[in-house]
Amino acid sequence: MKKFAVYCLLFCFALNLQTKAQTAKQPVNLTDLKFTVETAPEWNALLKRQAGWFGGDGIYSIPLNGVENKPARANDQVLFIFSDSMIGKLENGTMAPGYKMIHNTVAYLKGNKPVDAQMKFSWDTDKQGTAESVFIPRTIQTEINDYYWLGDGFVNQELNNAIYIFGYRVRNVGTGAFGFKEVGNTLIKIPAGSQPPYMDLKQMDTPFYLTDKNGDIGSFGAGIYVNTAKAGAPKPDGYIYVYGVRGIGKNLLVARVLPKDFEKFDQWTFYDGTNWVNDMSKVADVTDNVSNELSLTALPDGRYALIFQVGGMSTNVGMRIGATPYGPFGPVIKVWDCRPDLEEKTFVVYNAKAHPSLSAPGELLISYNINSVDFIPDLMKHPNLYRPRFIRMKIASSIK
Incomplete structure (x- = not known):
């Protein structure tokens, strides 16, 4: 009887192992997610303003408590960072004289x-009291007239709760709507508790700017996913995942680093499609057709939602489902058609992303930017056109 019992135990143990192995081999569904989408008019109204800041793009939201993956609480603060921003006043349905575009601004929201x-x-001012950008490049590699557009940022709870924000050094190289070029990648560090215009910030040139023989460029900082327990990640592995975008195909790149090593650029590793390697030149394109600003968010069922504007600049907000923070990613799932926002043929839509700290449980608040290729003439007719719009994606359940 004892021998029979041992055999039974061994058989059950083997069967359990086999079941676990079969379960582990089951592929993750990367093609289906049940959801509904609606406009978020209360968020649209928040940024439809008549004086001071009345327009901008590049919106990212950074919860200052460092909890990226859960809604901010009533007494928490969320930092918004914007790129090109319009400062001035609207009168009689148009921009009053004296308006100015600056290259970046910030805002603080209490609660969610x-x-x-x-x-x-908030923005900075010059000696004459005229509006000026909050962040101005002052690094070794900076050339005169370079300016910053901003990438994603987060609060690093392992490095004294400093705020880290990616800054893309941009240079004007011609005229017209697309007469600019990204020329470098910078990391901006703001000490905890510092207030705008952040006189005690630090700027660091990074090696995270790529070029190749075909002239394609790439850069990291398009999105950040903080996969740590302190940040509220549901499946934490302790890493900060930083996403980059390369080339006209808008190919997605992935890097990761431990929070404590964030400023040690030689400790960063890059996903080559199979392994994490130190050589950035071997980084793989893990998917394509994303946008230069995007987000990755954990879904309730253990998968991940990559949110972006399809192809960088199109009328569709898109999503790809990921099995892990670095893929594989499934096909594009259309989330929202932005065409109702395009009052003029010259209007364009770009750079959608999610804001989990501003989202209710089971939902994702998503923003996308509206701009014009005939910028000032269209702003004179539609002075509130240049601002993010918001939609709310409600996740009903997943199809497994």
């Missing part, structure tokens, strides 16, 4: 609700 009284915009 779109309450105008709880949101304060």
